[in-house]
Amino acid sequence: MTHDRAMTPDIHKRIIEHLNSVVLMFDEGLKLQYINPVGEMMFGMSSHHMVGQSLSRLIYRTDLVQALGGALDAGHPFTERECEIEVSPNKTVIVDLTAIPLMEPNQPSGLLVEMTQMDRQLRIAKEENLLALNQATRSLVRNMAHEIKNPLGGIRGTAQLLERELEEEELREHTGIIISEVDRLQKLVDRMLGPNTLPQMKMVNIHEVLERVKQIVEVDLPEGVNIRRDYDISLPEIYGDKDQLIQALMNLIRNAIQAVGHEGEITLKTRVQRQYTIGHQRYRLVADISVIDNGPGVPESLQEKIFFPMVTGRSDGSGLGLAISQSLINQHRGLIECRSQPGNTVFSVLIPLDDHGDGDKHG
Ligand SMILES: Nc1ncnc2c1ncn2[C@@H]1O[C@H](COP(=O)(O)OP(=O)(O)O)[C@@H](O)[C@H]1O
Ligand SMILES: [Mg+2]
Structure with missing residues (x-):
């Protein structure tokens, strides 16, 4: 194991830095030792400003801080799903959180905390639905628009013919309404069909x-x-x-x-x-x-x-x-x-x- 690590000094670092989950490592006094780039993004702060700070200054939730401290003391992992935490005074995130006490022999103990941001996943699932539904409705609407558009020309032409035949001003008002309503519908279906170029x-x-x-x-x-x-x-x-x-x-x-x-x-x-x-x-x-x-x-x-x-x-x-x-x-x-x-x-x-x-x- 040690040998492998020596051969590939960067690979672990590369993996952690490109993970989609937030990874934090705390020492036995619950002070932050490491945070990966996704974590920096979630907290909106650079690692430089966070390393060395204690857990309670990073997560503003006493119950959670206590639970994590307890996990380290007892040597038991701790998990909380859809856990809401305030990462800065005006930003709340929802995460699935797992904390694993690390207690290998001959090494100082520590607490590894992993968080997966939930709202991001929910958002992606929602978007996929949106895209699929959008494609289905788009073709439905286009077909409907074509069906409506076809007879409109005929209606308008006939109303114009009728208008010419009518002598009474009052009756011509009615054909005027037909024509202007047809024009309105025409514009509507053109919009439904979307740009045709x-x-x-x-x-x-x-x-x-x-x-x-x-x-x-x-x-x-x-x-x-x-x-x-x-x-x-x-x-x-x-x-x-x-x-x-x-x-x-x-x-x-x-x-x-x-x-x-x-x-x-x-x-x-x-x-x-x-x-x-x-x-x-x-x-x-x-x-x-x-x-x-x-x-x-x-x-x-x-x-x-x-x-x-x-x-x-x-x-x-x-x-x-x-x-x-x-x-x-x-x-x-x-x-x-x-x-x-x-x-x-x-x-x-x-x-x-x-x-x-x-x-x-x-x-
Ligand atoms: N900025 C907004 N604030 C509040 N409601 C909005 C806003 N934008 C859209 N909506 C809601 O979404 C509906 C659909 O919008 P839209 O597709 O543009 O159709 P329309 O404007 O013809 O109603 C609106 O009727 C309105 O109820
Ligand atoms: Mg609108």
């Missing part, structure tokens, strides 16, 4: 896209509504279709404006996320473009299904905006996620930034 993929500066969308919506923005920017200007360009990105973000911003009503704040925020999983795929770098509003939030009853077509919480809504945005972003290998509570609703558009192709499976 192939995407024109180029390198796109997402801040230009956001500025454009902002400019368009500001024309008739209620006076009490403010659009704030919080851009990370180091965000690299995205490989995508500019018009589709404009449309996808426009739908999100329109929804935010509708949500806040006469008064409120909308924030356009961009960030880079590292080692992010979208669907099955893990990417090294992902652009995170968020539209945040301080409106009342997505109604509880709709939260699970707002990305489905025809799901709307507004009397004059079509319920298509989010379904279309989601499918446009899916075409960019990305995903839209939503987190909402009263006063804080975040729609995040996540698009991989890795070089074209399939991303980094091993990353």
Whole structure:
């Protein structure tokens, strides 16, 4: 064993540093000796600042700290599932936690703590469902839209013929209604069918896209509504279709404006996320473009299904905006996620930034 270790001094380190689980090693006095990079990320602090600190200063939960101390004293492993811990004053994570006392002969004892972040796994499972459902509904909607679209031309043409034959102004009003309603339906099915041109993929500066969308919506923005920017200007360009990105973000911003009503704040925020999983795929770098509003939030009853077509919480809504945005972003290998509570609703558009192709499976 010792011999192996000497031959491959780095391999254990490499494994631990690239594990998806958080690994912490405490000494017999429950002071931190080691934390791996995923752990640093979860605690939002560098190893340099954490090593040497005692357990109770890292995890703000007395019962858990006691249980871990007890495990070390008794020499018994300790496990807690879906355990909620506060890793910093304003960040809580849910983890599956296992603590193993290490007591090999001739070595100081210690406590090895391993944590797997749960909300991350739940999130991935949820996304996979979302992607599958989205694909199924998308084809259903397209077929329906085609069926509705076909007779519309005939109805409109016939109503126009009729209109010409009618002499009374009052009767012509009725044909006028038929025609304008047909036009409305036509627009609706065109939206349901989505863009019918192939995407024109180029390198796109997402801040230009956001500025454009902002400019368009500001024309008739209620006076009490403010659009704030919080851009990370180091965000690299995205490989995508500019018009589709404009449309996808426009739908999100329109929804935010509708949500806040006469008064409120909308924030356009961009960030880079590292080692992010979208669907099955893990990417090294992902652009995170968020539209945040301080409106009342997505109604509880709709939260699970707002990305489905025809799901709307507004009397004059079509319920298509989010379904279309989601499918446009899916075409960019990305995903839209939503987190909402009263006063804080975040729609995040996540698009991989890795070089074209399939991303980094091993990353
Ligand atoms: N920012 C938001 N705040 C609160 N609710 C929202 C927000 N965005 C979307 N929603 C909810 O999701 C529903 C679906 O949105 P969408 O697909 O754009 O369709 P529509 O806007 O036509 O209703 C909206 O009707 C609304 O109830
Ligand atoms: Mg909408």
